[in-house]
Amino acid sequence: MASAQLRSDQDSSSGHDSATKRGAKASSGRGTAKQLWLDAWADPVAGLNAFTNCIHTCNLYGDGDWRLVVADADKKIKVWKGTAKASEHALVEAPVAITSFITDSTAPRVPTLAVAAGPHVYMFRSLRPFYKFTLPAGDVSPAEDAVWKQVEAGKLEAAAAAQQLQHLQDKGSLQLTARSQQLLALAGDPQAQQQFAADSSGQAAAGNLSCITCMDAVRQAKDELDAVSRLVLGTEDCRVLILNAAGTAVDKAITLPAVPAFLATTGELDEGYRITVAARDGRLYNIKSGALSRSVIQLDSQPVGVVRAGRQIVVGTMADALHCYTGKGAKQYTLYMPASILTLQLLPAAAARQSKCVVVALANGEVRVYNDKALVSLHSSSSPVMGLCAGRYAREDCSLISVTATGALDIKIMPRTANLEAAAVGSSGPPPEQDVPLDVPKKTRLYVEQTQRERAQAVDMHRVFQRDxxxxxxxxxHAFVKVLTDGQEIAPALRPSRAWQKASAADGAASHAAAANLSMNVSIQGLGPRFRLLLNLSNEGQELATDLRVLVQAEDEAMYQVHTPHFAVPALVPLLQYTYKVDATCLQPALGAGAVRVIVVGRAQQSPLMTALVKMPVSELDE
Known part of the structure; x- marks a missing residue:
């Protein structure tokens, strides 16, 4: 296991120099991105099983030493201090999210650690159990309540009540309470149902307890690390709940059209806040100052994470795309990743840098940092990163904590001299050539005189333009009318030659003008290797067309054999359709499909009257 102590403030400059000499390289596909992170510590056998929502860093004891807290899937809270695991604490249920918030402004400001699991939020103060918040139960449906009242009054048997409750559940318009679901679970045993109905008689019907799907915190009045904040919960019953300052009751509830999957908050409750919700229906919903906004963003696929970088909303989708939208729903840009996006996290930078970057973890093990559209950092991990946490850790202002699919824990720190504004070589932003000014020649005397002449004669120039x-x-x-009245002017290639006209006049043949109004439609029958071509010829003119021949030839004679390569068409009566059949055999079905050319020519004609290139379908193998 590779380990290294986190750097101290005294040797930070030497650490920067050594990291610069190491110069880790990372390929971005179009160039080499600059290394941004310094390797601090790694534990390849940490045995963690957690995603981004369950990884958090906070100042647990208010002493300025930020610790790493991981809510593991094995129902344990694991705490790291520096490079050592400090403690483990058991949980009753599997966690779904973890965060911290400050309840009051008294000093020292010790944050409260909140762990969401099922319908509860377990709160810890200095890693000691402090309070458990439970989601309020939902209202009982009037139809369900009426069924139970009839059972208690003796007007309805338990089996009949179970049928009515099953009918209500099949409608899908409501979710039954736990008492009704337990009665339905006893289906097939009328005596057990009757006994359960008798035992539960007289009990008040308890509403359904929903489950928490996501959790975050929003600050109350100031945008500071130790400012008072409140919890924001997303629940399975399509609601977003904002708790009070102590986290003991619901202060505001907003109902959504779908179940929230991810939350991203910005702003302050007193000054105006925004909550962006990525729902399971593949849409983004915005909550502005407690009200659901009308602007809904439809994504191309299901979201895998959402963050708010200033006024921008950055969301990653299962279509391997990173989209950026404004608060009103206007798309700014889209970045397509070389692999599937597993998770993303906002990288809070120091105020001096004035930049907020997004860290994206891909399925191929790459971890990318984007500042707007510019790729500023790229490094690879031995296995895909499943969980990210960016922020303060120990005494460092900006750290990146990763949990991989193999359970490894990796901690990196950002140098204080890192430049997040400079785009890397592999940046997907605008090319640098656009900032180079064009070499525009100076205005000559001739140019000035020409502009004066145009300005003085503007009216005459406009009149000439309108006349032309x-x-x-x-x-x-005129040309359009001539096309409608004379078929010879449709196209020069379709116009009969003079030699053909003279030969037809000498032999007393039919008018050749009708030949220019021919139409042909070719269709293919059969699955192969034997095909049949149906040629539908019609004369769209007003006179008889005679002495025509049809040639059918394959583009590749080794590919297709045409059984009737040419045949004569004696006469085409106007406004009648004639059908001719031509058989063809695919000689080499394994080579795919080819093409067959159909040509209609006239006697003594130098150029064809009509040509059609027919693409043949892929032939089945001849068994």
């Missing part, structure tokens, strides 16, 4: 435009429109109208 009218002439062009008139010529277009």
């Amino acid at each position: 435009l009218a002439k062009m429109r008139l010529a277009t109208a």
